[in-house]
């Protein structure tokens with residue numbers, strides 16, 4: 452059970468940040484994760500009065516506020532059109548609709564969970580994370596850091612990559628056994644492998660992945676899957692996860708090649 456000793460709803464990000472500097476403080480997202488287990492938050496900072504719930508489409512990017520829910524990401528039509536359903540595919544398997552109506556983008560990204568579908572997707576899209584004090588940080592850098600006492604305010608995603616998102620689950624709404632996102636843009640191909648069960652990692656694919664034949668795609672997928680390490684667990688051992696990653700990478704490349712054209 453989660454215990455909160457002092458609850459605050461700040462009127463500004465500066466006030467939220469000042470509160471976050473207190474010992475024993477924590478920001479509240481949707482509290483889906485925070486409510487698990489038995490612990491106490493001395494100073495709980497609720498961001499829900501700061502208008503951080505938005506998805507704004509600009510000419511060449513999206514800006515998404517930290518308090519946007521997973522359900523809003525799942526149902527957003529402009530995101531769906533630009534990224535060919537990848538957001539709905541990435542978050543649509545997480546627990547259930549009621550849960551996704553509460554869980555937030557900010558909590559999901561800030562948590563940098565090893566099983567995270569969203570982190571896997573955002574890494575492949577080369578997204579950027581905005582922290583109130585620090586400013587913009589690439590998600591690649593953000594993903595490998597430990598948790599900092601800053602406020603995640605929004606995420607920027609440029610519209611310059613095509614993407615395919617795939618995951619394998621033992622049951623429809625379980626944590627993934629493995630999650631993969633393959634993307635291509637003018638700067639080449641990238642693939643992220645998440646839920647290994649460690650944090651998602653980025654692997655760059657060869658430039659000639661475009662238009663490869665079946666045999667070459669299998670070789671690329673095998674090499675990419677072998678480029679990261681895997682752990683065991685109740686959902687599968689390392690060898691199984693790697694075998695699944697290889698298949699998902701192959702399917703991701705095939706899906707993007709089938710679409711043809713450059714982003």
Ligand SMILES: Cc1cc2nc3c(=O)[nH]c(=O)nc-3n(C[C@H](O)[C@H](O)[C@H](O)COP(=O)(O)OP(=O)(O)OC[C@H]3O[C@@H](n4cnc5c(N)ncnc54)[C@H](O)[C@@H]3O)c2cc1C
Nearest residue numbers: 478480481482483484485554555557558559567568603626
């Ligand atoms: C049972 C269960 C199953 C799940 N299954 C999956 C799954 O299959 N795939 C998947 O990807 N995810 C899964 N999740 C994770 C879920 O999708 C969310 O990522 C998770 O609940 C965190 O989001 P939240 O809004 O609830 O954050 P919270 O629980 O409120 O916060 C999480 C952490 O982020 C911090 N935080 C929150 N917002 C901010 C902010 N704006 N700035 C700075 N720090 C912040 C909090 O202080 C806390 O440390 C699961 C979660 C649960 C409980």
